[in-house]
Each structure stands twice: as structure tokens, then as C-alpha cells.
Amino acid sequence: MIVQQRGADITTTILRVDGDTGALTGSWQGNKFVASHFDGARPGLLEITPQQDGTLKVISGGSNRDGEMIAYRPEVARAKGLPEPANYQTHTSVRDPNEVFTYSFPDTKGKLVSNEDPRFKGKVVLAIVTGTWCPNCHDEAQYLVELYKKYHDKGLEIVALDFEEPDQQVSLKRVNAFIKQYKVPYTYLIAGEPADMWDKVPQAVNLNTWPATLFIGKDGRVKATHAGFAAPGSGEFYKQLQDEFTSNIERLLNESEAPTSVASR
């Protein structure tokens, strides 16, 4: 939960794992902050009451629909031994960061494309584990198209490693519709079925979310990862993601190319 206060006014955003977030704005009323928004489908309402012990009592929906919640400052939460929020940058990693990240899958025309393809040599590559059945992946695709336009001429490549349901493997109808809908300009490879994920991307550790983004440097090695994708509707969290992605890309673009290891052969 992020709360920004300016005088009597607040803006608050919650990355709720049960899926109802977005930026709410409000002000001090009586003895609490009341923040709300209306997204066209339903109203969102939060009542935030500061407690004597420094916590915040948070009631969502105005009717205690979700129960009463208590918000703790991070240091207090850690002292209490509460689990840390999910860290999307460390949730997924690779077994050996010194190992070149390898892949070899057919594109939508059936042509085999691998990490050795000349288009990826010496480039910064975003490898995206994705699937058309995954709504968060649809959001990320739109963002990736923007990134591709902005950074492709500076040396960025993007490759989608797509996992589709068995009945979609033959016709690729949904994949082709996805590519058309979002005007995907980057390489799109058909990696297999979702259940194949761990076999097809064996170098990844704790890879269990869709989407998952692997930032690969010019030397072909994974430099950073990001599990999931905070959609634009998540307000501040989307902004944080944008900052993280662009920071990673620009840092890697500025790095000099190192010789590629022969370990992948």
C-alpha cells in the first residue's frame, strides 16, 4: 500500500493480490481519511484511520466487505516477522548467471529461431515468457511494443517465448490474433504448452508466473528478471515497473559488449 499525503488530501494505491486496486484519492474527514474512485464498473472506497501505535486501520468498500485491515510501516512489519511483500525482481532467477541464456523454438511460420540468431548477437534482449490466455501478458505486450519502438534502434531486441494450450498449438489462431491486435513487431516464438515451461526454460529458477521477463545483456547472459507485470491500472506500481524496465534496458545498452562464451555450444 502506498499513501501520499499533501495536507488534508491523500492519494493511495494498493497492489492487492486479490485484484482490486488503482489510485484512490480523498481527504481528511472527521477522524479519518476517506479515499475513493469510480472506474466505470463499480465504486472503490477506503476509510483509513490512523491508530495510536502508528498503524493504519483500513476498511475497504465502506462496509467492511473485506474485513478490517491493518497497515504497518515496513520496519514494524519486519520486526513482527510478517512476510515481506513479493519481490518481483528476485522471485525468478537463473541457475547460473554466468551461463549464456539459450533457447531454440519455431516462430509462427515454423522457422526455428535460437539465441544464436544474428538478430540477437551483441544486442540487449528481453526474453518474455508469455501466453495469450494470460491477461497480464496482454498488458505487458502493449508495453513491450512501446519499448521496442523506443529502444530497438539503440540495440534492443525482444523475443516472446509463448506457451499455449494444446488445442492452440496447431492452428496458432490466438497467437496470430494476439500479434495482430497489438501489432507486435518483435520475434514471437512458440515454445510449447504451459506444462512444458520448466523443461523448455531449464535455466530459470522459480519460474512460475506469467508473464516473466528476463533482461539479457549483450553477452547473452541474464542480468535481471521480473516476475509478473503491474498493469497501468495499478497506478504507482506501474510507474515503478516502468522505471525499473527502462533503467535495466538503458543500463544494459550502455554496457560494452563482452565476448560470448563458448559454453553454450
Next chain:
Amino acid sequence: MKASNLNIPLLLVFSATAFCQAPASPGIVVKLGPVNTVTAKAGGTTKITLPILVDQGFHVNSDKPTDKYLIPLRLTWNAGALESKDVVFPKPETAKLPFSEKPVSIFSGSFEIVTQFKVPREAPPGPVTVLGKLRYQACNDHECLIPRTLDVIIPVEISK
């Protein structure tokens, strides 16, 4: 009363009292509830109610998702001693989630799926096992998990 100066830092953490944070390694987030032995009479009908619990923090697409590309919730039954008829899902929730421009049709928390079965007249009395599969796909507003299929095993006692 004057607005108190909260001096709120950038990030607050929710306690576990209202809902739990997502586990560090999300895995199987849908559990099947226990089903007591179902009684059925040869030549009659019977009903099987399957309780389902979705871990706090996640949802599954309903049986009729709003977008064609979403994997729907499906409960199917193997051919066997009982003949499945209607599979009735509860009314889904409609939620506006950050990743979708339009509301999505989902199930979360605990809910039940009810299936009507027909018992053949010639079914011999005694215990049988009804087998099925529940196919689901879970997400939260930040990530999706691998689509999964759970085995459903229901004990049934057939009487004359």
C-alpha cells in the same frame, strides 16, 4: 478535527489479519473441499456438491469468462457407474481488475459446483467411485499461474 500528519513512508505493508500476502512461490492455489460419501438409489438421481477454495489473493476465471482468450473453469466427469447430467456453477463475481479494460468474470474464495447424476436402473448396490477433473486457471492482478487440472474423486454408495 484537524487532519493528522501521517508522515507516511512510501510503502506500507498489510498485516495478515485480513488477508494473506501472496506466497513467495505461488503453486497450487485451488483446493478441493472434502465430500462425504454420496448416497444414490439405482434408477434414481443424485447430486454431488463439490466445494472449492481459492487461496486468498487469487481468483480463477469463471465458467463463462468475458474474453474468449481466457481459460474457463471446467468440471468434467469420467464415464462410469453414474451418468453426469447438469453441471451448475454459482453466479460469478464481476470484478474490475487493472489488467482488463472491462470487468472480468471470476470466482474467488470458497464456492461450490453442483452436478446432477443419473443412476442406471441396473446399477448394482455397493460402493463406487466417481472420477472427474477440474480445470482452472488462476491469476491475481499482477501475474497468472500455470493452468492446472485437479483430479476429483467422489465416493458413492448405491442402494437398491
